[in-house]
Amino acid sequence: MNNPQSSATDSNAQTQESELRPSPLSVAEARRAEAVGRHIVLKGWVRTRRDSKAGFSFIEINDGSCFGNVQVIADSHLPNYESEIKRLSPGCSIAVTGSVKASPGKGQATEVQAAEVAVLGTADVESYPLQKKGHSLEFLRTIAHLRPRTNTFGAVARVRNCVCNSIHQYFQERGFIYVHTPVITASDCEGAGAMFQVTTLLDKQRSPLPKAPEAENATPAPGLDFSLDFFNRPAYLTVSGQLEAETFACGLGKTYTFGPTFRAENSNTPRHLAEFWMIEPEVAFCDLYGDMELAEGLLKRIFSDVLEKCAEDMQFFNERIDKTVIEILQHVIGSQFLRVSYTEAVDILNSSGQKFEFPTAWGNDLQAEHERYLTEKHFGQPVILYDYPRTIKPFYMRVNDDGRTVRAMDVLVPKVGEIIGGSQREERLDVLEARMREQGLDPAGYWWYVDLRRYGTVPHAGFGLGLERVIQFITGMANIRDVIPFPRTPGNAEF
């Protein structure tokens, strides 16, 4: 950004300045060998302290900038050594002024010789819940406000950040437009499960409920009168931005959304949340095959970015959480996702000799056990299943020429299961309206969506990628509640 001349000047100035005033450094920077010799200020939280009777203490501090800690050497002649430093315990926040040195010990390249250790905040060792070692993920979930200070959740947060960045880059590099679809929607049936209602009717000061029955003498309806509601109609939290994204794709070409999504299902599993983040690309002039290529390319890009940019975090997951994650990611990056039609999949399952709790028959939706068998046992790698029976898929999926199947696809991965669900959209006006009626929906209620087929319709396709499920797959974290900062599940909205 600057010319070489001025950057040389800057570095001179920096050298001079470092003798006068310490420069703020992150733990990540201080741990690099290049930092040796620098006069710095380091701020973070104490992870552990070890005292040596030789007259100093080791203080490991972490500031979230990387997985590892930096070791601070605090000599006993520091004025607050007995009064404060020797009382430092996990969770205390401190600011260390000192110099970075090459470490004579094993396990780290550098350490910081403290000239001053200022205690910013103490953490009472009797009441602070995080101890030096061994906490279950279940316990940490009960202290979600403190778990960002642990190795595991720090690593998850950095990986999550990397994944999000990677997703944006992948689409931006390909000319996709990032579209913000509404969080509040009036489309009450997008075929994606129960919805949370958004209403101000329960706020008595705004709009007393009994109004409607009194006004008309008719039998008082037990429900609420939504014509009095904020939006003059029932409104909900979105379960998908797809329908709105299609409107932008049919005008801007290549689009994607990335935002929160809500499902009011009473589902209690390690793979479901009531509030989660979803990425939904929507592409005009794209068929199902292009959709599959986009999905495969996206996943591979995410995986290789994480392996490269979060190497230390991934090493941790591979050692402590799931000893296969790195190997699996590398394997997935290097191999082509298999493409198997639903019909082929059913044949494979029928001739597998495997006993399933639910029988496999053409026309039935695949059960979790079937998907798991295919991706984990039969193929042992990610699989894209496509062309599902029309009877088990929503109205917007394009009907194939056979009339029995639709252009749907699911990307299945080992352990997590369905990570992506997508389809080529039905672009033919008459077929779309027929499909809506077939599923008991009134096309008039979707007039703006149907208009996309009435005016300048084009083939288009898209999919939904569950952010948390991708992170689960990458990190090996078994429970989805541990890959989102503040999980929302039935009965759980603390924090």
Place this chain on the structure above:
RNA sequence: UCCCCGAUAGCUCAGUCGGUAGAGCGAGCGGCUGUUAACCGCUAGGUCCAAGGUUCGAGCCCUUGUCGGGGAGCCA
């Protein structure tokens, strides 16, 4: 929502046949040490999830509830 399992020290767990409570880690104190999941010794720490029931007697058996975990469904 359905099925199965669990809840005991701050944390992770053991607790035999129904006879009134144990370990490791953590904490406090002491020792030792360029340490790094440090190590060694001592000490403190309990409404055994809640309510009810059976019993001379319940951490243990029975009932209900709450919370957590796994599986299923819904899906991403």
